Amino acid sequence: MLLYTTYYYYMDVSIINPFLTSCENAFQRMFGVSLQNKEPYVVNVLGGHPWEVSGLLGITGDYTGVVAFRLHKILAHKMLELSGVSSDDQKEKDELVFQLISEFTNIIAGNAVSGIKDKTIHVSVPVTVAGENHIISWPRSYPVIGIPFASSYGPLEVDVCFKQ
Numbered sequence: 001m002l003l004y005t006t007y008y009y010y011m012d013v014s015i016i017n018p019f020l021t022s023c024e025n026a027f028q029r030m031f032g033v034s035l036q037n038k039e040p041y042v043v044n045v046l047g048g049h050p051w052e053v054s055g056l057l058g059i060t061g062d063y064t065g066v067v068a069f070r071l072h073k074i075l076a077h078k079m080l081e082l083s084g085v086s087s088d089d090q091k092e093k094d095e096l097v098f099q100l101i102s103e104f105t106n107i108i109a110g111n112a113v114s115g116i117k118d119k120t121i122h123v124s125v126p127v128t129v130a131g132e133n134h135i136i137s138w139p140r141s142y143p144v145i146g147i148p149f150a151s152s153y154g155p156l157e158v159d160v161c162f163k164q
Helices: 013-031 073-083 090-115
Strands: 053-061 064-071 121-123 127-130 145-150 156-163
Touching: 013 073, 013 090, 013 145, 013 156, 053 090, 064 073, 064 090, 073 090, 090 121, 090 127
Parallel strands: none
Antiparallel strands: 053 064, 053 121, 053 127, 064 156, 145 156
8 A cells, every 4th residue: 555654746645645545456456456656756747658548537625636547558458358348349349448447537536535534525527538648738736746556467657636
């Protein structure tokens, strides 16, 4: 379980940690996959990125911002396979992957928000964005912090950008 004990670029860890813990727990419960966290870093939002799929959530309430669950298509397809859902049609399989990532992002958010105490947090309906080097319009008023994870099926990342 990932637990930060200090503020990271003024972002409240009591808000960040529930999203990270929820991601780790959901991967373990849903797919039997353990995640290993790596060192957080400040994302260069203008520098491009390697991710092919992003599940996005808007956050409002006592905090406002965006949380993104980001990964490669190969891991997204593995998640679909491990969920037991399949299709022989590639276009349908891609659509199922996007729906899975959206629902997975929703599960992460629901579990994270229920773990946040003494703060009012609302999350938007998740949206899945796909494509090589796709663009996310991050809020400009705060840095984006990337928290990378490794899994036996490839890397993923949770990116957070919010302020109180």
